[in-house]
Amino acid sequence: MLTERLAPILLLLGSNVFMTFAWYGHLKYKSTPLLTVILASWGIALFEYCLMVPANRFGSAVYSAPQLKGMQEVITLLVFAGFSAWYLEQPLKWNHWAGFALIAVAAWLIFLE
Structure with a gap:
């Protein structure tokens, strides 16, 4: 069914938005103390995990673990590309x-049967 295939992708997309902000968002605030940045990143990462874990759980019903990982990498790169240009202005x-x-x-090769 389409929703079984689409839901993990949408959850991975959402989780990667949170992950990218957690990992790279602080680069605009270099004067913020490191401990503050670490704690803020952990707080943001909690939401990332709340989406990533269900994405992998639900996704494993229709995709293999290597396919899920390949999808996650491509989604990460797409989200990061937009984030880098828009938020970081790089x-x-x-x-x-x-x-x-x-x-x-490489991710495409993972989907070949």
Whole structure:
């Protein structure tokens, strides 16, 4: 069923938005004390886990673990690319896109039967 296949992807997308903010959002606030940044990142990561764990649990009914991981990597790169350009104001260069494309090809290979 479509929802069984789509739900894990949407949950992975949401979890990666939280993860990206937890890991990289603090880069705009370099004067904030490190301990504060760590605690804020952990708080944000809680929401990431609340989406990632169900994504993998529900997704394992229709996808293999390697397929879930491959999807997660591609989604992470797409979310990060947008985040880098929009939030950090650091658009990706051609070599970044080329490297990401190679990772996307690797993820595609995982889906071959």
